[in-house]
Amino acid sequence: MTAPAIDRATLEALKETTGAEFALELVDTFLQEAPPMLNELRHALAAKDADKFRRTAHSLKSNSNTFGALTLGAMARELELSGVAKVIESGGQPLDALAQEYSRVAAALTELQHE
Secondary structure, three states: OOOOOOOHHHHHHHHHHHOHHHHHHHHHHHHHHHHHHHHHHHHHHHHOOHHHHHHHHHHHHHHHHHOOOHHHHHHHHHHHHHHHHHHHHOOOHHHHHHHHHHHHHHHHHHHHHOO
């Protein structure tokens, strides 16, 4: 069984803390900023820029966890900790898996915005 793309309790806590309208604005921002971050990870990998790779993975992890995208956050954390060399070793597969999970998260967040 696959974990839900979004942990509803985390998202609801965000709405309670920031207000529902602002939380939706934050979701919009995340949906706009995450794809460039995924591209930045690929560029950092290609350039073997370990620092940029780590920083980008860290930012994606933090942003993902804020919205309850816990699987995406865990995957980004793994990239942050393992680094460029490990991803190169695996032929870039972790970035492909990360992009697939982001697609799942984006679809779930978009759906939740319209509830």
